[in-house]
Amino acid sequence: MATTLNSFKDLFIHELKDLYSAETQLMEAIPMMAEAATTKKLQEAFRAHLEETKRQRQRLEKIGEILGEDLKGETCEGMKGLIKEGEGIIKANAQGEIKDAALISAAQRVEHYEIAGYGTAVHFADILKENEISELLAETLDEEKSSDSKLNRIAKQFVNVKAESIH
Ligand code: FE
Numbered sequence: 747m748a749t750t751l752n753s754f755k756d757l758f759i760h761e762l763k764d765l766y767s768a769e770t771q772l773m774e775a776i777p778m779m780a781e782a783a784t785t786k787k788l789q790e791a792f793r794a795h796l797e798e799t800k801r802q803r804q805r806l807e808k809i810g811e812i813l814g815e816d817l818k819g820e821t822c823e824g825m826k827g828l829i830k831e832g833e834g835i836i837k838a839n840a841q842g843e844i845k846d847a848a849l850i851s852a853a854q855r856v857e858h859y860e861i862a863g864y865g866t867a868v869h870f871a872d873i874l875k876e877n878e879i880s881e882l883l884a885e886t887l888d889e890e891k892s893s894d895s896k897l898n899r900i901a902k903q904f905v906n907v908k909a910e911s912i913h
């Protein structure tokens with residue numbers, strides 16, 4: 747069934763439902779990524795982001811309450827696809843550092859997807875003059891950006907260097 751979007755607010759709620767679904771899917775996917783990681787630093791990064799992800803979903807629930815809207819019931823197909831790609835990497839036969847480099851690559855795709863979604867949502871909240879909601883979304887946006895930078899640092903510091911020496 748096609749989605750009906752009669753107003754900017756409808757579009758905003760549609761975006762929020764998409765994000766809610768994305769975070770919900772990630773709550774199940776991140777522990778599998780952590781399990782598959784071979785370096786402690788990467789495992790810890792995934793586990794820390796899992797805790798953040800739980801809080802991010804709670805933030806969306808709070809936003810739903812503010813708007814008087816139930817954000818459940820949608821499926822974010824984009825995140826579903828990214829997680830499917832991540833599962834392919836989890837199952838792949840690969841040596842430690844190669845596997846970690848691949849996991850980081852998949853995880854950064856997820857973060858960039860979230861950054862795009864939350865960036866748009868913050869912008870929409872500002873247009874709709876929903877200041878409290880805008881602040882809540884901006885907090886999550888910052889967390890997604892730091893998570894991406896953290897993964898970048900791990901990749902650059904040792905994973906890619908070690909992976910290069912294996913081939
Ligand atoms: Fe998130």
Ligand code: FE
Nearest residue numbers: 857860890893
């Ligand atoms: Fe994230």
